[in-house]
Structures are given as C-alpha cells and as structure tokens.
Amino acid sequence: MADEQKSRYLHYLELVTGSLEEKKRWRRYKARVxxxxxxxxxxxxxLERYLMHFGPADGAEAMTMYEDLADLFEQSAADRTPIRDIFGDDPVEFVEAFMANYPLGQYRARERARFTSAIERAAQENRTTR
Structure with missing residues (x-):
C-alpha cells in the first residue's frame, strides 16, 4: 500500500513538475558542458540559448539533441578543432542543419519549405493576374 501511494505521489509530482528522469539528464548534460x-x-x-528559443520543445527529444551537442563539443575539444571549423562561416546555418536532424527540427524544415513554396505560388499568381 505504501509503495502504491508513493508511486501515485511521484506520478502526480511529475505531472506538475515534468519528468524527474529528464531533470537528471539535464543536470548531467549541464555538468558535461x-x-x-x-x-x-x-x-x-x-547554441543552447538559441535552441531554447528555436529548437525542439519536446523534453525527451530535446535532451537527446543536447546530449548529442555535448558529444560533438567534447570530441571537438579533445581533437582541438577550432570553433570556426565546427560552425563554418554561418553559425545560424550550422544550428539549423543541426536541428534538422531531430524529428521536430524536420517538421520545422518541412513547414519552412511549405511556407516558402506557398509564397512563391502566390507571387507567381499575383504576377499573372496583373
């Protein structure tokens, strides 16, 4: 009975505060950084600040992305790869390509393409109706 009550309590706590496992993953990630x-x-x-605003919002998927980011930079630091070699000339292009490797990032890329295509169609339609 006590275990059932504890389990129920943890379930409600996670509903309010979010996954406790995700919080542990976040702390491990921050320690790596x-x-x-x-x-x-x-x-x-x-990069983290940028991803907080524009990256995947899903907890588990976002944590996978952050852990991959830590992997990339730990390896780059070990190899002494210059920062500019990691990012190239356009840091935004780098981070957008990085995010596209994750399901919510892929969704964003598809929606951007759909949006761009729709605007192009509207512009063409507008030129032909003049």
Whole structure:
C-alpha cells in the first residue's frame, strides 16, 4: 500500500513538475558542458540559448539533441578543432542543419519549405493576374 501511494505521489509530482528522469539528464548534460574548455563552453551555451528559443520543445527529444551537442563539443575539444571549423562561416546555418536532424527540427524544415513554396505560388499568381 505504501509503495502504491508513493508511486501515485511521484506520478502526480511529475505531472506538475515534468519528468524527474529528464531533470537528471539535464543536470548531467549541464555538468558535461561545465567541464568543457572555455571557448567550447561559451559556444555550447550560445547554441543552447538559441535552441531554447528555436529548437525542439519536446523534453525527451530535446535532451537527446543536447546530449548529442555535448558529444560533438567534447570530441571537438579533445581533437582541438577550432570553433570556426565546427560552425563554418554561418553559425545560424550550422544550428539549423543541426536541428534538422531531430524529428521536430524536420517538421520545422518541412513547414519552412511549405511556407516558402506557398509564397512563391502566390507571387507567381499575383504576377499573372496583373
């Protein structure tokens, strides 16, 4: 009975606060980032801010993306890969391509293509009706 009540309590707690496992994953990720050399940590934190605004909002999928980001930068730091070599000339292009590797990022890319196509069709239609 006590285990059932505890389980029910944890279930309600997670409904209110979110997954406890996701919170543990987030803390492990943040510890990994904190362990990076300065420039790499700065780059990851900047990417993280960008992803918080424009990246996948789903908890588990977002955590997979952040963990992959930590993997990339840990390996890059170990190999002493220059930051500019990681990002190329356009950091936004890099992060958009990075996000496209995740299901919600793929959805965003499809919607951008659909939007661009719709505007192009409307512009063509507008030219022919003049």
């Amino acid at each position: 904190k362990g990076l050399p300065g420039a790499y940590r700065t780059a990851v934190e900047a």
